[in-house]
Amino acid sequence: MGNITTEFPVTTLDGTELLPAGTVLTEEILQGLARSNTTPTNEFLQLMDYGGIRQDLLIFIKYPPYHIVFSDQEENEKIFKILGTVRLPLPVLESMDYFKENDFQTYRHTLMVFIISVLLAETIIPDSKEPFGCAFIGSSHDIGKTCIPLEILKKRTPLTKNEHKYLKHHAVAGYVLLSYFLKNHNSFIARLARDHHERKDGSGYPRGIAQTDTMVEIVAVADVYDALLMPRSYRPISYDNRTALEEMTRMAERGAIGWDVIRALIARNRLEKPSYKDLVIPREKRGSAPIGNLYGKIVDD
Numbered sequence: 001m002g003n004i005t006t007e008f009p010v011t012t013l014d015g016t017e018l019l020p021a022g023t024v025l026t027e028e029i030l031q032g033l034a035r036s037n038t039t040p041t042n043e044f045l046q047l048m049d050y051g052g053i054r055q056d057l058l059i060f061i062k063y064p065p066y067h068i069v070f071s072d073q074e075e076n077e078k079i080f081k082i083l084g085t086v087r088l089p090l091p092v093l094e095s096m097d098y099f100k101e102n103d104f105q106t107y108r109h110t111l112m113v114f115i116i117s118v119l120l121a122e123t124i125i126p127d128s129k130e131p132f133g134c135a136f137i138g139s140s141h142d143i144g145k146t147c148i149p150l151e152i153l154k155k156r157t158p159l160t161k162n163e164h165k166y167l168k169h170h171a172v173a174g175y176v177l178l179s180y181f182l183k184n185h186n187s188f189i190a191r192l193a194r195d196h197h198e199r200k201d202g203s204g205y206p207r208g209i210a211q212t213d214t215m216v217e218i219v220a221v222a223d224v225y226d227a228l229l230m231p232r233s234y235r236p237i238s239y240d241n242r243t244a245l246e247e248m249t250r251m252a253e254r255g256a257i258g259w260d261v262i263r264a265l266i267a268r269n270r271l272e273k274p275s276y277k278d279l280v281i282p283r284e285k286r287g288s289a290p291i292g293n294l295y296g297k298i299v300d301d
Helices: 027-035 053-060 073-083 090-102 104-124 130-138 143-147 161-168 170-182 188-195 214-229 241-253 259-268
Strands: 017-019 044-046 087-089
Touching: 017 027, 017 170, 027 170, 053 073, 053 104, 073 104, 087 090, 090 104, 090 143, 090 170, 104 214, 104 259, 143 170, 161 170, 170 188, 188 214, 214 241, 214 259, 241 259
Parallel strands: none
Antiparallel strands: 044 087
16 A cells, blocks of 8 residues: 555546645545545435436447447346446546546446446356446546546557656556545545556556456456457557457466456357356467557657
8 A cells, every 4th residue: 555656646627636746645645535525425426327328338339349248138237227226426427527528438438347347247246246346446447547638648649658657647546536535545446446457467557466356357357358449549440359359368378367257258249148167268369459559659758
C-alpha cells in the first residue's frame, strides 16, 4: 500500500484536486480522503437506468464477435438482471457521460468490460455472489482515465515516455477517485480499479504484484480482449477476433493470466457453447497484428 505514489495530480471532473502528485497512499492519507467526502452515502443511482446505458449495451452486443458471445438469449436475460442491481454514486455515473461525450471508444469499452466480466464470472463461478462484484468493477474500472488529458487518450502518434507514464497512472487515479466517492479505500470496486492491470507473473502495474484473485483476472481478461477488438487512436484497424483470442492465449502461455478464464472466453466465442473445462485450445497461431498498430511503441520526450 505505502509503495504506491501518485505520479500526477488526481482530480474530479469538476477540477477539484483530491491528491497532488507525489502523495504516498498511506492508510492515514486514504482514510483522510474518505472523511473529506461529505456527500451522503445513500445517494446511489441505478447504473442501467442512467442515461442510455442499457440501450447502448443492447446495441453493442449485437456487433461481431459479440453477437456470438452473447447469442444465448436466456443467459443474456440473467446477465442483464445482474447488471440491473448495480448502484453507483452520481459522480461515477457522470464519468460515463464524460467519456460518451469526449472519448466514445472509452465509453463503449467500459460498458463492454462491464458485461463481459459478468458473463465470464457466471461461466466460471455460477450461483455465486461474485458476479455482482464483477459488475461493479466492469462499470468503473477505467474511471481514472478522467484524469488523463484527452490529447493523450486520443493521440494518434506514439506516446512519449512521460505520456505513457501518465496513461498508466489511470489505475492509481481510479483507486483514489473510487476510494473518495465510496468513502472506503478497501472497497471491492476501488481495489479492482487499482489492480486490473496486475498480472499473475508480476509483470503488471501499478504495484507489479503476483496477482492471484480470480475476480481481478476476469476483469483483466475482459479489458484486454475488448481493447484488442476495437479501433483506437493508436490502432485505427482493430484485431480480428481470431488474432485477439490468440493474443489472449499467448498471455496465458507466458503465465500473465490463468487458463480457466481464457478457456471460458473462447468457449463463449463458439456457437455450441461447450463447457470451458473440457475445451482444448489450439496452440497454432495464424493471426497477425493489424497494420498501423502503435500500441506499446514509446518515443523519447
